[in-house]
Amino acid sequence: MGFSLDSYPVVYRAKYAGKAWSEEYLEKSHKTPEEEAGMSEGDYAKLSESRNFYDDMPLVSYTTQYGLGCFEGLKALPQKDGGLAIFRPDRNGERFFNSMEGLMMPGFPADMFVKACVETVKRNAGLGFRPHYKSEWEKDSFMNADSVYMRPFSYSEGGVGVSLSKAPWVIIVTTPVSSYFSGGKSEAVVTERIRATPKGTGWIKAASNYVISALAREEAHKGGFMECVFLDATDRKYFEEGSSSNIFFYLKSGELVTPELGDTILPGITRSSIIELARDINVKTSERKISVDEVFADGAECFVTGTAAGVTPIESLTYNGKKIVFNNGKVGDLSAKLRDTLKGIQYGVLEDTKGWMVKVV
Known part of the structure; x- marks a missing residue:
């Protein structure tokens, strides 16, 4: 399973206004993970789709009209000890801040970014929406292992003329994800x-x-x-x-x-x-x-x-x-070595001597 819109129910949202950011966590409509897994395909599709809509945000905006927006992608990975940890969210936070400022909109502070990512994953995990470690993933160097994908992104205030965003939202959604590239020839x-x-x-x-x-x-x-x-x-x-x-x-x-x-x-x-x-x-x-x-x-x-x-x-x-x-x-020896080392650190098989993993649960 690559990217999907089967997002987890808890969503983070922040709004810039008056030189400050206000924050909130939205709990979208959901059942338990087990109940959702047992729903008919049609009913689940309706429930999943409902989590992708926000009635209080503008349809016509600098983002929808001109692509004026930026985003990040990062993962929380199930650990061999049963926990869940995010890979280097501080670096994503720094890049997201730089991206927003590069588009001449207010930058979202990196420390708020990290805290919001951790809390969003934690709240969803508390509802049962999270993957758990499977030893079988080790057989193919975690190439098809599950994780939580986080998509933080900016969204502008309403606007139709070519202009810049002065009061954007920042939203963080999370989804289950496994392999990005499909199998077969690379x-x-x-x-x-x-x-x-x-x-x-x-x-x-x-x-x-x-x-x-x-x-x-x-x-x-x-x-x-x-x-x-x-x-x-x-x-x-x-x-x-x-x-x-x-x-x-x-x-x-x-x-x-x-x-x-x-x-x-x-x-x-x-x-x-x-x-x-x-x-x-x-x-x-x-x-x-x-x-x-x-x-x-x-x-x-x-x-x-x-x-x-x-x-x-x-x-x-x-x-x-x-x-x-x-x-x-x-697959070359060096490619395999670097891949296995990175995945080993990310999934808690190898010791994280660099402090790259931020614990969630």
Whole structure:
């Protein structure tokens, strides 16, 4: 199960007004998890759909009309000891604040963000809406493990003329989620579309950025590929990122490379975590420009990273009809090591020596 609108009933909402944020927790219509699981498909669909509507928010707004909004994605993961913990919410909170300010709206404080995420997950868990750890997940390195996906997002006040938001809402919804990418071949293709341009909003997790990503990913799927990869807008030869993920290349020289950050690349939390984990095991890890030619000449392994993607190995990459197959189409040793270390920390199998996991229950 990938993303879904089967949201949990407790929702967080904050409103900016008069230089301050007011907060509330809304408990939407629900039954017990067991009762909901036993409902007919039609009745459950109606109940689930009702949790996605808010009668007291404007339909016509700067968000709905112009895509003026930003969002985050982070996970609370069931722990092997029975608990539930969120992966690095402080970093998501910092990025969300920066995104809001980057769109010239009031920034939502990172400390409020973390507290709201923890409390929203905790309240839903108290009602029984949460996944529990299963030892069977360890067999495939947690690639199909369950977790709670949190989607914090901004929503503007009503407005119809092209303008900026001065009094936004911040909402946090939570849903159950497992694997983001479907099973089968993990082949990727370089898209001709341009995701972000210099001096634009590529570094912001802005809603509008994902229109191009959605189009390019759909084109990739129709071509039989799992993922698409974007090149830079200026020279059209340097890798930037995937449709909703950062990208890494492990070269034959032993260097792990990911495109350097700038105003066209999203600063991923999983990205920075993988860089740290790789350096911990003395892998030369660089943040720099990396071209199509360099990857096709020296690429040994490739993987994408993100909250949803985790660490997902890419078996091949196609560009202008040319194809490179990484590690004979098998998951590389370094890709597997980094994936297993990250997942082990997230699900409480490995000790969290970095303080990345924030306990919920």
